[in-house]
Every structure is written in structure tokens, then in C-alpha cells.
Amino acid sequence: MSLQKAFRDPAAAKRLSAAIAAITTRPWNIMEVCGGQTHSIIKYGIDQLLPEGVNLIHGPGCPVCVTPLEYIDKALAIAALPNVILCSFGDMLRVPGSRQDLLGLKAEGADVRIVYSPTDALEIARKHPNQEVVFFGVGFETTAPTIGLAAYQAKQSQLNNFSLLACHVRVPPVIEALLDSPDNRVQGFLGAGHVCTIMGCGEYVPLAERYRVPIVITGFEPVDVLHGLYACIKQLEEGRFEVENAYRRVVREHGNPAAQQLLRQVFEVVDRNWRGLGTIKHGGLALNDDYRDFNAERRFSVDAIATQEPVACRSGDVLKGLLKPSECSEFGVRCTPEKPLGATMVSSEGACAAYYRYRRLQHG
């Protein structure tokens, strides 16, 4: 589609980077929260189009990266049970648990399947009424409504051989936790465009005001990212701290009311452990009491599984922006996408994997 192309136009990107250079008078640290934007920034070399001193900090917005190791171990424990079909998005299958990953378990004969959509797992449950079908779902507010609708449909049609191992996370509380941290260096944020497609912009207004940081809702194409950076730097230079929507073709002020209503119906806000960051207050969504019968953690009694993170992996510092991936002593040595030590190297949206993939020979 031609509009999509227009947002990848190198000439437009060049003009925007010139505009950024023209308004920048001093160094700024800006965090892109979303892993999709991290991937775009490194792939297109957007960080190299910026003036000296404008530093991009790659945030914790990759749900695969921040899913606690114990959830991978819970998924492995459930998938290893006889008579279970475990379905998930493809990128979860390669995340190492404490002993192996789901692909390894599949190679040993477990029925583990990749699906495009959570509702595909419902179809599998309908086709296999004598087996337990479990969907292992992680994600931000963007993905939660897709998994929520699978739960809603299962309850409506009393599909009792279907359940969900759901580990969802919310963006505003993690931004707040980062800003509250004594070693915070972030002065402005690019907001996650597709999260705001669901949730709208309102949740970010109190954060922008209280912490005096501009938050610019941004898209994913190179021109979108540069547009977001221009708007963010312009606010910083002018001493403004507002929530600004730089992704108007997709994001509406109040988000998506139908999706928000379903989230309220199916989920409740809970405190959640984020890999590398620890417990984030109100940082997650869990199936609420009305949906407890569809909660796989209860159904298969795996609630008690708890796992320690490997010490060698410094993904926590990467997620906070305290360490660039290539500054880690394990990067590219003992830790590669083929043999990841931690989740920021597993997913293509993880900062470490993006650096490895697009900058193998560079350190910086």
C-alpha cells in the first residue's frame, strides 16, 4: 500500500533527521518503550541519523523478554503432561526455561503448536474434545484483547477442554517504575503506538505531568519513529512535558472502547514480576474470578513453580537502559540468538538480539 511506503521514504527520513539536528541544542536521553520500535531503530540505523548526544535508551517493551522464567517453566510443565496440546505464538517456543525450551520439548514428542491467533487454539480445542488445549499467551495491552476474546468465547460456548496460561503486562506502571528508580536517566519517552491503539493516551497524562517528561505516542515505520523523536526533542527543548499523539492515523485519543470493555470483563489488574526488573506494582493483567475455571495455572496446579534467573545475564540493566547490549561481556560470546542466556537475546524485538542481528561487527 502506497501510504505504508510513504512512511519508509528515505527522503522523508533524511528531512526529518535534518529537522531534528536543527532544533537540538544539547544532549537528551530518550527511551523508546516498545520492542517493535527498538527493532526498527536498529534495523534502519535511526540512532545513527541523530545529532551527537541524543541517546536512545531501549526500553522494556518486549513481552517475550520480560516474561518471568517461571512462566516458561510452567508452560513446559503443562506441555509435558499427557493428553495436553499447548499452543502459543512462535516467539515463545525458543525462550529457554531453566532446563529446556518448548521447541526442545516438542522434539521429544510433546504436542506443542504455533498458532497465528489465540482463537486458532479454540478451534484446536473444538476439534480435540478429549484433549486439554492450553494457550500460553504473553503480551502487552495490544495482545491482551486477542487472548481475552478467546477466553470470552470459551466461556460462552462452555468449551471446558480449553484454558489459558496468561502472563500479561501493562506499560504505564513500568514507565512509572523506571521514572521512580534512583538511577533513571530517561528524559523523554516514545510511547508504544499499538498499546495506545487499545488504551488511548489518557493514562500517560498524569505520568507526563508528575515526572515532567514528554511522552510522544509513536508508530513503527522509520519515518514514524523520526517524527516521534522530533516531537519529543522539540518538547524537551521548549521545556514542555505533554502527551502528544504522533501516530494519529492509527491511535485515537480514547483508544478502542470495545477492546477496553472486553479487558474489563475478562482481566483484573495485578502486581506482576517482570524479568530483569522485579515486581512492578499494577504491572500485569490476570484472568479475573469470573474466568478462574479457564486459568491453566489453577487447572494444572503449577502456581507454585518459581525459578531463579541466570546470574550471567544482565538483561535487567539492558531493560533499564543502564547498559547497551554490546557493552555486556557475554554479548556475542556466550550469548547469541542461537544460544541465548537471557530473553533480550531470544526475541527479535529484544535489544540484544537486534544489536546482534544488525551490528554483528560493531561494538557501540
Add this chain to the structure above:
Amino acid sequence: MCLAVPGRITRISDDNDPLLRKGRVDFSGIVKEISLAYVPEAQIGDYVIVHAGFALSLLGPGEAEASLQAFHELAEFQDKQ
């Protein structure tokens, strides 16, 4: 993970429950069945942003044009500097 791609709705199958409404969406030649649960206002011919089998938002072409026009004006402003 939050990747979402634009496509055009070519067919809609309505359901009594609006949350079960589905449509065929064409992504530059690849056609998939997509849930329209969260875009109750969507019509045939509309562009939608799709994530994990669900349309999450109608794409406003007017807004896209306005953004591109703004970049263009920014460039003209730069050229005058």
C-alpha cells in the same frame, strides 16, 4: 510482539454477537480471516491495522495524508533556514 500490519477488508460476515463478527482482509495479496470484534464500525473497503488475527483500529487515510503533509512543510521550512 505488538506488530500490527495494515490490510483492506474485502468481505464481512456478520454475527448476532458483535464480538464474533469476522471479515476477510487483504494484505497486499495475502488474504486472511480476521476478527472484527473490536472495530464494530468497520465496512467493506476500510483499511484496518491487524494484530494476531484481530483488527485493532481503522486506519484514517486522512490522518496519514495530514502527517505526510506536515513532514513536507517541515522540509520546506528547513530549506528556508
